[in-house]
Amino acid sequence: MQRRPTSFDIAALAGVSQPTVSRALTGSRSVSAETRARVLAAAEQLHYTVDKNASGLRKQRSGTLALLFFEENSTEDAGINPFYLSMLGHMVRKCAGHGYDLLISFQQLSADWHVDFEDSRKADGIVLLGYGDYLEYTPKLEQLVDRGTHFVRWGSASELNIGVTVGSDNEQGGYDAAEHLLDLGRSRIGFIGTATPAYPEFMERWSGYCRALRSHGIEPDPRLRVDAEPSEEAGRAAVATLSRRSADYDALFVSSDVAAIGAMHALQGLGRAIPEDVALVGFDDLPAATLASPPLSTVKQDSRRAGEALIDALIGAINDGRSVSQSLPCKLVVRESSAG
């Protein structure tokens, strides 16, 4: 038989009717143990598997969740944010645990992504992932809500009050990083990183940094703050800027690891010892942080909890109707760049 077997084939082989096969396989209690065993044996024998399309059509659901990555329009070639990639693995596993498949898609912020997944029954729910200007999302998210689409979003709950959100507590991460440097006895702590409203998570890291300093009676010094996007060059440049300002500092909190590594290189080029002359803490815990020399202290977002929380929240929303936003703690990882 070249044709793939259907539930009718199983029914014939097991000597029952097609509906009974369906019931036996889905575990309905109204099938006798003996019949169920016969059906399962027959299914096994013919290598039968339920046709997902037919099943989905009948049940009006797909058993699939969609993951939408938003890429900045310019970044086509660059890699995806490593933190997201790390979450990806955990989301896939969590989905599998719930019996869902996971569909991946990349989207431009500008595109019509909001009409294409749950609408076409490709997916029962959507996970939205992407840094960037959250304001741009607003109208489309509202459309999702209007149509009753199930979705959860990664990001800062405070920024945008639409739908369920899971995010890291970036403020606390920034606070912990600065607090740690203060505990080391450093008092002239610089901040390097983007802090514009368009990137809320960086903004929050900055806020946490400020709170820590103030709680120690230190007013953040604007001369010790340098904007730098997450790139090695920007990190180097930021250190150069500080030098140009003749700024005096004994520690740096850099709100992204790649910039932190750039800063590290620049500092080493200036002959400043790490951590003795300047203690350094980054943010992200990229693989490269461990590989840096000295290994870079950093603030780690919990990608496992993040991924699992997103999926749980989404599945909760699909089943029960409601689930709740949450903020996950970041964890300071102390390595040699800020040791002793």
Place this chain on the structure above:
Amino acid sequence: MQRRPTSFDIAALAGVSQPTVSRALTGSRSVSAETRARVLAAAEQLHYTVDKNASGLRKQRSGTLALLFFEENSTEDAGINPFYLSMLGHMVRKCAGHGYDLLISFQQLSADWHVDFEDSRKADGIVLLGYGDYLEYTPKLEQLVDRGTHFVRWGSASELNIGVTVGSDNEQGGYDAAEHLLDLGRSRIGFIGTATPAYPEFMERWSGYCRALRSHGIEPDPRLRVDAEPSEEAGRAAVATLSRRSADYDALFVSSDVAAIGAMHALQGLGRAIPEDVALVGFDDLPAATLASPPLSTVKQDSRRAGEALIDALIGAINDGRSVSQSLPCKLVVRESSAG
């Protein structure tokens, strides 16, 4: 209307029959331009999208491809191979370009993955991704072939002659790396890396290295070869091993970047200048390679071509029936660790 609209709703609104709607939307030539326009307008107005389950059921295909990552049983927590992740992005885009969705799944080598995707019409074809012992695959791949499942595999075509394969030319990559070091005038070139038959790609890098040396009349010195899995510690340990052997070398080809960075740190710890005393070339071109100090020369696999080739090959197999295995060139990226 809370119910999502069907093609019948569109038909009613456009004043035609349901089949005409279907034909209009799929672009059949037997629909007049005027009718098509009316249908499209109606569809637009009701936010209609084709139900994927129903469409798939009728057409007996899903419009989805499945991507199966094989994770080594131990590696649950560790990240996925970064090269694969990089391919992922390109595969997603390529799929989208062909009108397919991409489903992601992780699998243990031991599991029954071979029965679950095309069989259940979740996917029209499968991409298999994973380092590891290819021999373990064999019986399951043969089953896939038996059932006429469409699949392509990432890996070395030479190892296993089942199905269509896309892979990097690791041998050439190893050759280029060694050749580059030879061109620099180095003659005592060490090799650090796994070279066991269970990991064919590492084996091939070793072969290429040997070929390059021999083509310059140099016989590979077993004392200059150290096994090291891809990890920072293993790289460090390998350098220590060379020291213990009092081995004399002026260059190292390390067949993974992480180990290469470990080796770099160990060498710097020994006070050996890079590249002056020891030139260093890695393999993979991880982000961390650029971030190393000095930036690490390495051999880059073309993740874009790789991902696109896999998808093209798979879609080719699905449509035309046949497509062909191919081997993609690696590219040497010279940075400061082996400059001048």
Place this chain on the structure above:
DNA sequence: CGGAACTATACATACGTATGCAATCGCGCT
């Protein structure tokens, strides 16, 4: 002016599953 050759549309149906409802059977209770 009749019929052939098209064109554009409608009709009927099948894809494979899941589920409401009816039917059957066995068994205990009065």
Place this chain on the structure above:
DNA sequence: AGCGCGATTGCATACGTATGTATAGTTCCG
């Protein structure tokens, strides 16, 4: 013995789309 009830199972049907076939309308040519 009669009746009812629970436990199983079968029957009928609907999910929404795509496509083979038939039909109505149009044009064109002899």
